[in-house]
Amino acid sequence: MLFNETTISRISVKNRIIRSATHDGLADEQGAPTEALINKYVQLAKNEVGCIITGYAAVSRNGVSPYPRMLRIYDDSATEKYMELTQAVHSQGAAVVLQLAHCGRQTSSKAIGMQKVAPSNVLHTFYPDKAKELDEDEIYAIIDDFAEAAVRAEKAGFDAVQLHGGHGYLLHDFLSAFGNRRTDKWGGSLQNRCRIVELIIKEIKERTNLPVWIKISAEDNRKGGMRIDSSVEICKRLEKAGCDAIEVSCGTVQDGMNTMRSKRMPMDAVFKYREPCASFPALLNKIALPAANLINPLLKQPQPLENFNVENAATIKKNVSVPIIVVGGIFELSEMEKILSTGQADFVSMCRPFICEPNLVKKLKDGQKRAKCIMCNYCGLVIEKEPTRCLYGKVKM
Numbered sequence: 077m078l079f080n081e082t083t084i085s086r087i088s089v090k091n092r093i094i095r096s097a098t099h100d101g102l103a104d105e106q107g108a109p110t111e112a113l114i115n116k117y118v119q120l121a122k123n124e125v126g127c128i129i130t131g132y133a134a135v136s137r138n139g140v141s142p143y144p145r146m147l148r149i150y151d152d153s154a155t156e157k158y159m160e161l162t163q164a165v166h167s168q169g170a171a172v173v174l175q176l177a178h179c180g181r182q183t184s185s186k187a188i189g190m191q192k193v194a195p196s197n198v199l200h201t202f203y204p205d206k207a208k209e210l211d212e213d214e215i216y217a218i219i220d221d222f223a224e225a226a227v228r229a230e231k232a233g234f235d236a237v238q239l240h241g242g243h244g245y246l247l248h249d250f251l252s253a254f255g256n257r258r259t260d261k262w263g264g265s266l267q268n269r270c271r272i273v274e275l276i277i278k279e280i281k282e283r284t285n286l287p288v289w290i291k292i293s294a295e296d297n298r299k300g301g302m303r304i305d306s307s308v309e310i311c312k313r314l315e316k317a318g319c320d321a322i323e324v325s326c327g328t329v330q331d332g333m334n335t336m337r338s339k340r341m342p343m344d345a346v347f348k349y350r351e352p353c354a355s356f357p358a359l360l361n362k363i364a365l366p367a368a369n370l371i372n373p374l375l376k377q378p379q380p381l382e383n384f385n386v387e388n389a390a391t392i393k394k395n396v397s398v399p400i401i402v403v404g405g406i407f408e409l410s411e412m413e414k415i416l417s418t419g420q421a422d423f424v425s426m427c428r429p430f431i432c433e434p435n436l437v438k439k440l441k442d443g444q445k446r447a448k449c450i451m452c453n454y455c456g457l458v459i460e461k462e463p464t465r466c467l468y469g470k471v472k473m
């Protein structure tokens with residue numbers, strides 16, 4: 077089943093294995109895909125990934141990531157490069173989906189050169205500067221930004237778009253009662269919290285023929301935030317609004333070790349790549365890093381480390397009819413097969429395993445039983461300063 081050809085929302089795919097959205101840090105200064113990014117996707121496609129979801133692409137100027145070299149799609153300047161990218165991937169027989177995102181509170185005003193925006197001004201511990209609470213006109217402008225980004229994606233030849241509705245970004249903050257403290261028609265009830273996403277789906281459907289997918293954090297670990305029961309109700313509403321596929325993830329960037337789990341925090345990478353630690357004077361680092369390493373084993377990490385969204389995906393699948401994609405700690409070939417054969421999800425997606433082994437699908441087909449990635453999470457910290465890369469073999473777990 078895993079390796080059989082099939083379709084997902086009208087798109088033909090070689091198999092049921094998807095590369096989950098991964099910020100590659102390989103856009104140019106304007107946010108256009110570079111040759112290096114296109115080559116990376118061609119390698120994945122050549123090695124038989126069924127579908128590649130791009131790294132998150134900003135739909136608005138004020139929705140850009142603080143991480144360098146994010147993809148951007150808020151104007152027409154990159155259309156030709158995006159076209160090159162889709163043609164290159166299609167020529168190798170894979171499908172390619174553009175992930176559309178607005179970073180909301182999960183960026184800094186310094187990084188975007190203007191005040192950041194959010195449904196409500198809730199403190200973000202990594203990016204503590206104040207977010208401007210969006211007014212109604214600004215909310216409609218963001219809906220328009222998502223829809224126009226999808227129009228550009230269709231022109232460029234993408235097979236679908238995926239809304240980034242998880243991990244603490246703007247749409248997640250609207251959906252979740254933690255990030256959304258509004259008392260107007262955009263907040264409060266679940267119906268109101270879903271309004272922006274429903275309108276985005278509707279607008280994209282009106283302006284394009286593209287399937288619209290969404291990635292959500294079915295559980296976000298925040299006080300009063302997303303839990304599986306409310307996520308099921310949200311998914312039912314989004315399906316009704318026209319959403320064509322749902323990818324089930326969890327967590328937020330603030331508790332990043334939940335979204336991408338690991339036995340322990342890679343402290344040396346935190347001190348090298350994450351602000352403010354990365355800017356500590358060398359002398360302070362000399363004291364602070366050993367101290368952090370000392371307490372590291374005492375820090376409790378989310379469990380389980382593998383297949384951690386499968387149960388939630390299965391619950392959502394029971395309540396909707398659109399295809400369900402599950403991501404998060406999927407490393408074992410036997411688990412991938414089990415997820416599909418027991419009907420817990422329709423597709424499996426992976427991020428870190430493909431950073432480590434872009435040729436993983438081919439290897440699995442040739443008899444490898446498990447992805448090589450050791451969940452050290454160095455790649456997740458490297459991206460705060462540099463292009464994404466794997467440190468397998470260079471670090472100990």
Ligand SMILES: Cc1cc2nc3c(=O)[nH]c(=O)nc-3n(C[C@H](O)[C@H](O)[C@H](O)COP(=O)(O)O)c2cc1C
Nearest residue numbers: 096097098099131132336404405426427428455456
């Ligand atoms: C380096 C890196 C970059 C990521 N970039 C994105 C992104 O752009 N969009 C997104 O939805 N998730 C992103 N994620 C999260 C992954 O897609 C995925 O949900 C998470 O890593 C769990 O899957 P895994 O266990 O297969 O790695 C990223 C994760 C990593 C490690």
Ligand code: SF4
Nearest residue numbers: 449452453455466467
């Ligand atoms: S750095 Fe490599 S081995 Fe470590 S989590 Fe990332 S992909 Fe896996």
